[in-house]
Amino acid sequence: MRHSRVPQARERIRLYVEAPLAHGAAVDLSAVQARYLDAVRRLMVGESVLVFNGRDGEWRASLATLGHGKGKLAVDEQTRGQSGATDLWLLQALIKRGPMELVIEKAAELGAACIQLVTTEYSQRRGANMRRLRTIAIAAAEQCGRLDIPVIAEAVSLPDILADWPQGRRLIHCDESRAGPPMNEALAAASAPAAILIGPEGGFSPDEQAALAATTFATPVSLGPRILRAETAALAALTLWQALAGDWRA
Amino acid sequence: MRHSRVPQARERIRLYVEAPLAHGAAVDLSAVQARYLDAVRRLMVGESVLVFNGRDGEWRASLATLGHGKGKLAVDEQTRGQSGATDLWLLQALIKRGPMELVIEKAAELGAACIQLVTTEYSQRRGANMRRLRTIAIAAAEQCGRLDIPVIAEAVSLPDILADWPQGRRLIHCDESRAGPPMNEALAAASAPAAILIGPEGGFSPDEQAALAATTFATPVSLGPRILRAETAALAALTLWQALAGDWRA
Numbered sequence: 001m002r003h004s005r006v007p008q009a010r011e012r013i014r015l016y017v018e019a020p021l022a023h024g025a026a027v028d029l030s031a032v033q034a035r036y037l038d039a040v041r042r043l044m045v046g047e048s049v050l051v052f053n054g055r056d057g058e059w060r061a062s063l064a065t066l067g068h069g070k071g072k073l074a075v076d077e078q079t080r081g082q083s084g085a086t087d088l089w090l091l092q093a094l095i096k097r098g099p100m101e102l103v104i105e106k107a108a109e110l111g112a113a114c115i116q117l118v119t120t121e122y123s124q125r126r127g128a129n130m131r132r133l134r135t136i137a138i139a140a141a142e143q144c145g146r147l148d149i150p151v152i153a154e155a156v157s158l159p160d161i162l163a164d165w166p167q168g169r170r171l172i173h174c175d176e177s178r179a180g181p182p183m184n185e186a187l188a189a190a191s192a193p194a195a196i197l198i199g200p201e202g203g204f205s206p207d208e209q210a211a212l213a214a215t216t217f218a219t220p221v222s223l224g225p226r227i228l229r230a231e232t233a234a235l236a237a238l239t240l241w242q243a244l245a246g247d248w249r250a
Numbered sequence: 251m252r253h254s255r256v257p258q259a260r261e262r263i264r265l266y267v268e269a270p271l272a273h274g275a276a277v278d279l280s281a282v283q284a285r286y287l288d289a290v291r292r293l294m295v296g297e298s299v300l301v302f303n304g305r306d307g308e309w310r311a312s313l314a315t316l317g318h319g320k321g322k323l324a325v326d327e328q329t330r331g332q333s334g335a336t337d338l339w340l341l342q343a344l345i346k347r348g349p350m351e352l353v354i355e356k357a358a359e360l361g362a363a364c365i366q367l368v369t370t371e372y373s374q375r376r377g378a379n380m381r382r383l384r385t386i387a388i389a390a391a392e393q394c395g396r397l398d399i400p401v402i403a404e405a406v407s408l409p410d411i412l413a414d415w416p417q418g419r420r421l422i423h424c425d426e427s428r429a430g431p432p433m434n435e436a437l438a439a440a441s442a443p444a445a446i447l448i449g450p451e452g453g454f455s456p457d458e459q460a461a462l463a464a465t466t467f468a469t470p471v472s473l474g475p476r477i478l479r480a481e482t483a484a485l486a487a488l489t490l491w492q493a494l495a496g497d498w499r500a
Contacts, residue, residue: 248474
């Protein structure tokens with residue numbers, strides 16, 4: 001016997017909006033949102049959804065009008081106050097489209113505040129479809145319940161990133177050569193804020209490894225005895241950081 | 251300037267074979283392997299690859315003949331002895347095809363010894379394409395350098411699994427309701443061997459949660475404040491186990 005889960009699912013529609021949220025505010029749906037609520041979710045006027053904008057917490061809002069690719073929400077009551085996001089960056093070298101989209105979705109779920117794309121010597125691409133990556137990040141944020149959207153920043157070269165590194169932020173780079181200690185040991189001495197750097201499939205070049213080793217802020221860490229694909233390394237490193245130094249702690 | 255990585259890439263061709271491996275042994279390639287080495291990798295007779303069979307460690311072997319969808323390797327010397335695999339099981343509820351294939355690939359990379367598929371009340375499917383999942387696991391094992399192939403077992407119902415649970419093995423289940431402690435805290439008291447149970451998108455039913463709570467071997471754990479998709483939870487839990495209780499430790 002399969003339980004019906006429609007009522008639960010209805011309760012969980014969460015939408016990211018840009019408008020200010022406050023009791024009594026009216027929020028216009030985007031055309032995509034209106035079509036989604038209408039054709040996919042079959043939401044009826046009067047039913048409620050959750051909305052967030054990254055600034056004002058999460059609110060319950062009821063559908064006031066819907067049709068012809070337009071719709072309006074009436075904001076009712078706050079369900080959660082805005083809380084500070086985890087101060088964790090992911091610096092992701094450009095990789096192929098499928099794995100990159102996976103990294104963006106999972107980094108959003110795992111609570112990265114910022115995803116900075118990076119060009120490296122062995123990067124598989126020179127750029128990325130930023131609009132599509134941002135759409136993926138918003139969908140993941142809506143689904144996982146976070147109250148903000150990760151910032152996704154256009155690719156910058158690794159030398160430029162190292163030359164302009166913010167004071168006080170640690171750079172944890174996942175090192176295929178296993179020169180570093182296991183990541184969980186390195187995190188035991190961790191101080192936030194931090195950034196995790198993940199290379200492309202071929203790893204970092206000898207010049208890049210030397211440049212990282214020459215900084216005062218970069219820490220190499222190891223992610224076990226097997227060779228992880230770039231996207232697996234990104235997910236594993238984000239998981240370990242959140243569990244041991246981030247917002248998964250009790 | 252982009253470095254050429256062809257020589258490195260050549261060195262890293264790893265193939266899973268079923269034949270016994272020993273100095274001087276001859277190994278027949280499968281038709282798929284022969285076509286891959288011929289058409290994709292353009293391997294020449296005399297060039298070498300690495301082979302493993304899950305029993306005899308890893309060996310360097312050189313290509314003796316290749317063509318017309320057939321080929322033979324001559325086994326030269328052992329490069330790594332067979333080592334004991336991590337005794338970690340993943341019990342994965344049936345989920346949609348794309349996420350399930352991702353779980354299989356990443357569980358292989360993250361070193362799960364066995365992946366047991368599970369039917370639950372909210373499972374999105376009733377079965378899976380076992381042959382395709384095994385092909386994915388073999389490809390991931392070849393790529394990541396492990397010396398064995400994870401066993402993938404056909405779906406069994408959760409009640410049947412709980413009724414026939416092996417003595418001494420801990421069952422760690424990732425609990426969306428957050429009743430359990432953070433997973434890393436639960437692992438601090440961990441004793442191998444273990445199994446990680448991941449539910450389907452809708453989580454476990456109230457009856458299933460009660461059945462788990464009624465066992466002496468199941469431990470609920472939490473994976474942070476956000477709602478993770480099933481495949482993200484599987485990867486995160488495997489990562490934490492390997493880092494804190496498995497073979498990622500120094």
